[in-house]
Amino acid sequence: MTSAFTTPIVTALSVRARLVRRGGTEDACRAWQTRLVQLSVWMEYWQMECCGTPFRKDSEVSWRLRPAADVDWLDTVLEDGVAATIDAVEDHHGGSSAPPTVATVVSIATVHCRFVPEPVAGSGVMTPVDEAKRWNSDLGDRRFAGFLVRLLTPETNDG
Known part of the structure; x- marks a missing residue:
């Protein structure tokens, strides 16, 4: 499924090479030679603190996503239109x-x-990090609000 805010991406040879290095079969590599979709996902702080699993850049995750709702406040604090780019x-x-x-x-x-x-x-302050930890410190008087995560996933043809 592709929305106005998802970007189809054709996999690069580096993705295929990474799969081979990780022991991927040729069939697995061919499966990745499909269109990929980049999704922008918001994860609120309490989701991670309650029972979230830390994750890193380049790691694989398996998440249940719901449509992005109630994220307009991010535009208020960041003042950059980020809410419109959040897919889920x-x-x-x-x-x-x-x-x-x-x-x-x-x-x-x-x-x-x-x-x-x-x-x-x-x-608002947005800071790039390599790892999403379960517990995150505040920055002075700014409280940790959550994570903005970009994911790459195979495009689905579900309608």
């Missing part, structure tokens, strides 16, 4: 009946901002 929200507490999305983590960024008690406009 990772939510392992919402009872989603969607099948797990298996994907490779392309990038991870932490998001911190001020809350008094609502998110403060323009107070």
